[in-house]
Amino acid sequence: MTAATDQRTVLAVRDLKKHFPIKDGALQRVVGQVRAVDGVSFDLLRGETLGLVGESGCGKTTLGRVLAGLEKPTSGGVYFDLSEQQRTELDQALRAGQGEDLAQLEAAHRVDRLDATNWRRFRRNTQMVFQDSFSSLNPRHLVSDIVGRPLRVYKEASGSALTERVVGLLEQVGLGRQHLYRYPHQFSGGQRQRISIARALALDPELVILDEPTSALDVSVQAQILNLLHELQQNRGFTFLFITHDLSVVRHMADRIAVMYLGRIAESGETTGLFDDPIHPYTEALLRANPDLTGDDEGFRGLEGTVPDPARPPQGCRFHTRCEYATPDCGWEIDDVVLQLEDTPALFDKLVGVERRSPFDADLEFVDASAAAALETALHGDEVPSSMKAAIEQVSVGAQTVSIKFREVNEVLLTPRGNDRLAACVLDALPSRD
Amino acid sequence: MSTTSTSPPLTTSHESAFRVRLRRMGETSGRVLSNPTTLGGLVIIVVMVGMAVLAPWLVEPNTPNASQMPRDWGAIAVPPGSPGHLLGTTNTGGDVLYGVIWGARTSLRLSLIVVTVTVAIGVAVGSLAGFRGGRLDEILMRIVDVFLSIPELIFALAIAAVLGPSFRNIILALAIVFWVKYARIMRAQVMHVKQNDYVDASRVIGDSSWNIFRKDVLPNSITPVVVQATLDMGNIVLVGATLSFIGLAEAGLAEWGVLVSEGQAGISGGRWWASTFPGLMVFLWALAFNLLGDGIRDVLDPKTETR
Ligand SMILES: Nc1ncnc2c1ncn2[C@@H]1O[C@H](COP(=O)(O)OP(=O)(O)O)[C@@H](O)[C@H]1O
Numbered sequence: 001m002t003a004a005t006d007q008r009t010v011l012a013v014r015d016l017k018k019h020f021p022i023k024d025g026a027l028q029r030v031v032g033q034v035r036a037v038d039g040v041s042f043d044l045l046r047g048e049t050l051g052l053v054g055e056s057g058c059g060k061t062t063l064g065r066v067l068a069g070l071e072k073p074t075s076g077g078v079y080f081d082l083s084e085q086q087r088t089e090l091d092q093a094l095r096a097g098q099g100e101d102l103a104q105l106e107a108a109h110r111v112d113r114l115d116a117t118n119w120r121r122f123r124r125n126t127q128m129v130f131q132d133s134f135s136s137l138n139p140r141h142l143v144s145d146i147v148g149r150p151l152r153v154y155k156e157a158s159g160s161a162l163t164e165r166v167v168g169l170l171e172q173v174g175l176g177r178q179h180l181y182r183y184p185h186q187f188s189g190g191q192r193q194r195i196s197i198a199r200a201l202a203l204d205p206e207l208v209i210l211d212e213p214t215s216a217l218d219v220s221v222q223a224q225i226l227n228l229l230h231e232l233q234q235n236r237g238f239t240f241l242f243i244t245h246d247l248s249v250v251r252h253m254a255d256r257i258a259v260m261y262l263g264r265i266a267e268s269g270e271t272t273g274l275f276d277d278p279i280h281p282y283t284e285a286l287l288r289a290n291p292d293l294t295g296d297d298e299g300f301r302g303l304e305g306t307v308p309d310p311a312r313p314p315q316g317c318r319f320h321t322r323c324e325y326a327t328p329d330c331g332w333e334i335d336d337v338v339l340q341l342e343d344t345p346a347l348f349d350k351l352v353g354v355e356r357r358s359p360f361d362a363d364l365e366f367v368d369a370s371a372a373a374a375l376e377t378a379l380h381g382d383e384v385p386s387s388m389k390a391a392i393e394q395v396s397v398g399a400q401t402v403s404i405k406f407r408e409v410n411e412v413l414l415t416p417r418g419n420d421r422l423a424a425c426v427l428d429a430l431p432s433r434d
Numbered sequence: 435m436s437t438t439s440t441s442p443p444l445t446t447s448h449e450s451a452f453r454v455r456l457r458r459m460g461e462t463s464g465r466v467l468s469n470p471t472t473l474g475g476l477v478i479i480v481v482m483v484g485m486a487v488l489a490p491w492l493v494e495p496n497t498p499n500a501s502q503m504p505r506d507w508g509a510i511a512v513p514p515g516s517p518g519h520l521l522g523t524t525n526t527g528g529d530v531l532y533g534v535i536w537g538a539r540t541s542l543r544l545s546l547i548v549v550t551v552t553v554a555i556g557v558a559v560g561s562l563a564g565f566r567g568g569r570l571d572e573i574l575m576r577i578v579d580v581f582l583s584i585p586e587l588i589f590a591l592a593i594a595a596v597l598g599p600s601f602r603n604i605i606l607a608l609a610i611v612f613w614v615k616y617a618r619i620m621r622a623q624v625m626h627v628k629q630n631d632y633v634d635a636s637r638v639i640g641d642s643s644w645n646i647f648r649k650d651v652l653p654n655s656i657t658p659v660v661v662q663a664t665l666d667m668g669n670i671v672l673v674g675a676t677l678s679f680i681g682l683a684e685a686g687l688a689e690w691g692v693l694v695s696e697g698q699a700g701i702s703g704g705r706w707w708a709s710t711f712p713g714l715m716v717f718l719w720a721l722a723f724n725l726l727g728d729g730i731r732d733v734l735d736p737k738t739e740t741r
């Protein structure tokens with residue numbers, strides 16, 4: 001294979017996890033882990049724009065920060081700048097487990113293990129634009145300092161040559177010489193985001209991670225910034241990771257989309273295909289919610305229920321608590337019963353404790369026998385989804401306890417669906433509506 | 435053709451940047467001084483510091499050690515307005531005017547040394563704890579908590595008493611006590627400021643930790659320290675005078691606390707001047723720096739309040 005046709009992978013992400021400890025009490029003991037990113041794998045190819053989409057809190061920012069080298073992963077790896085052959089070798093080595101091949105690849109490419117030279121190369125070539133344009137510019141620095149800083153760090157220019165480079169960068173983002181000696185507070189939100197973009201582009205990086213760069217802006221300004229980014233990408237061939245909670249924002253910009261839900265990728269694929277023919281019910285729900293460019297930050301209308309706690313992600317498929325197509329194989333578990341109980345306060349108040357043998361198998365203890373019986377009846381009632389009923393393998397009512405055992409299922413993993421598409425769903429295709 | 439466009443002309447960049455920064459500093463100072471009370475405080479400070487600096491020309495020392503009160507045994511406890519003794523003398527013939535003016539010099543020396551040393555130590559410790567975090571932070575803050583559990587005046591008094599009565603030891607005692615506050619303020623500020631995205635932006639660029647601290651964290655954290663240091667320029671003189679009043683400085687030192695203490699016995703006999711003038715100076719000094727400190731805070735840092 002010649003270098004010319006060699007499609008380089010800017011970032012190869014392999015089973016990446018980032019957990020944050022939850023500390024509690026006077027002793028600050030660790031009582032749990034927020035699984036902000038919980039097993040994400042994908043490739044980011046040179047020159048492409050990948051849209052990373054998902055509701056607020058699903059781990060997009062955390063993923064972006066790990067990829068930018070701002071946080072160390074809890075486990076898994078981010079690999080920088082691989083040739084096609086190296087990528088194949090990496091996946092073989094990862095499958096084979098720890099070995100000499102892997103160690104060698106990691107020293108040169110794994111972001112949290114790079115030696116000084118490679119780290120410098122990664123650092124120069126991976127830049128980030130943050131969501132909050134107010135917090136991302138030092139209020140005491142002039143625009144000339146802010147945009148010129150990367151060039152100064154790498155000693156690319158100084159004196160009047162530096163000023164001219166900065167002017168050039170400002171002009172690229174639609175600002176100009178007249179803005180050099182102003183402070184950030186003298187600009188509007190959109191202009192500030194332009195300054196951030198100019199700073200990120202100063203070193204002509206390979207990859208730019210854009211974390212909701214337009215979410216905080218007015219609608220009209222949003223469109224301008226999107227156009228600017230699109231143009232820059234087209235003209236200069238950057239690789240973009242475009243993070244957003246709003247699918248419509250990336251529709252015209254992204255070559256590929258990865259839909260994230262609760263720390264994992266639910267579906268990914270080429271943009272038009274994914275929009276026209278989603279496979280994952282979550283993707284479909286996002287599309288149906290179809291928030292237009294109103295800057296509406298309320299989340300996705302049309303998507304019911306709330307996002308589960310990332311410290312206790314649901315079993316099986318993480319989306320099963322909200323999925324309208326859920327099957328008995330989607331991971332129904334004891335937590336779903338407790339959730340149902342919470343909606344019936346009269347019964348929930350009588351719950352004394354839950355003795356779990358596994359996430360799928362537990363004894364629920366009540367204050368009296370009538371409450372236990374009431375739960376058993378409720379489990380057959382209309383409130384409980386039929387797929388959940390079908391997933392129950394055993395219910396037995398004791399004196400004051402109800403033992404429930406669900407069908408045990410494994411985590412639903414991403415599987416190839418042809419055409420560069422991956423989806424994590426037990427269904428082969430979306431059931432036709434109505 | 436004369437244009438007054440906002441875009442800077444094509445002069446060298448540094449000149450323009452310099453002018454913009456200078457203008458901003460000027461505007462900020464202007465805003466601080468537009469408040470009449472703050473301005474009043476500054477005027478008092480200028481006068482008192484002027485006295486301190488010009489002391490050798492204002493009242494000529496005729497003793498070998500200028501910081502000691504000269505004695506005029508021919509004019510014991512003469513009232514203000516007496517020839518050669520504008521503000522009167524003490525029971526031991528010490529010229530009150532001399533004590534007031536040279537006392538300003540002593541106070542300026544005291545407050546400048548203590549504030550410089552304590553701000554340097556406090557900012558270093560607080561920055562290290564807040565910027566690095568982790569175990570180091572825990573250890574440093576444990577030490578700070580121990581210091582903070584003892585009231586400032588009592589602590590300084592105890593140290594000065596143990597070290598023995600001398601003005602040098604008062605300076606040392608105050609330095610030991612006063613750095614803690616700055617460490618606490620600085621740590622809290624740094625922890626807050628380092629969460630800003632501009633700090634992460636600098637990390638993504640690849641700038642060094644030292645540069646990030648120096649350019650991003652320190653300048654955005656320092657304002658409350660400046661405010662506190664201004665207030666302490668006054669407070670330290672107050673505490674210092676208290677310590678020398680109760681006899682922890684050398685007897686006969688040209689210092690306001692010593693002078694108040696010397697004149698104290700005369701008050702019941704109607705000889706009010708020996709205590710009143712230096713006492714008034716202490717009060718004015720502390721007041722002036724507090725007015726200025728509050729003024730700076732109101733403009734630069736409206737959110738913080740003193741503890
Ligand atoms: N530094 C942190 N410490 C603890 N929890 C965090 C931290 N950063 C993010 N989280 C948690 O991780 C989850 C994902 O957050 P985030 O990555 O910001 O999501 P998104 O950008 O998609 O809104 C949230 O539950 C959030 O509360």
Ligand code: SF4
Pocket residue numbers: 280281282317318319320321323324325326327329330412424425426427
């Ligand atoms: S696996 Fe598919 S059908 Fe089942 S809950 Fe998840 S998204 Fe819905």
Ligand SMILES: [Mg+2]
Pocket residue numbers: 057060061062212
């Ligand atoms: Mg986010």
